[in-house]
Amino acid sequence: DGGITQSPKYLFRKEGQNVTLSCEQNLNHDAMYWYRQDPGQGLRLIYYSQIVNDFQKGDIAEGYSVSREKKESFPLTVTSAQKNPTAFYLCASSRVDSYEQYFGPGTRLTVT
């Protein structure tokens, strides 16, 4: 089955620690995206990437970093500089010529 996998489903970290969220897709999509979802806030774009080794900041990139070394993978690191890291994180992908995005199941990160 083609799709997007995110792991783990739940993640707990202590304040001050960096944490990396995994996102893998086997849809052969060139573009990948990271969103943050908070109650009542909708989805806010953190980073996106159209091709390998290239990525762009979204609306709320501060405190986050990404890499795109492989087409299939787009990991997100939540750094200790992110002031409110507790949230639900969604990864998505799409063909470059399409605006339709496919979403993974998400990772719920709790930082205490």
Next chain:
Amino acid sequence: AQSVSQHNHHVILSEAASLELGCNYSYGGTVNLFWYVQYPGQHLQLLLKYFSGDPLVKGIKGFEAEFIKSKFSFNLRKPSVQWSDTAEYFCAVNAPFVNSGYSTLTFGKGTMLLVSP
């Protein structure tokens, strides 16, 4: 910057009631419009989309939406809701980035629909 407004944060309906969820966007150029749905515990999934052509688009599970360009609106409708329609609904519009040439989606804040049996 582009923005998307969803009029209601929470909607409560009884089964068989009609549904209309409002969505307005602020972008003057050509747009592509989407409604996504997030059922409890499930992935965010596409409900329907509008790229061009007939402004009345039909999606899955009996949903439809109408694009009214003059009103910058893309309201979601369903004639008769079911308990299984309980979910959060997100309107989204593509937001071309002039400088980079990339195009991303801007999402509204979502509307939580609760359908009581």
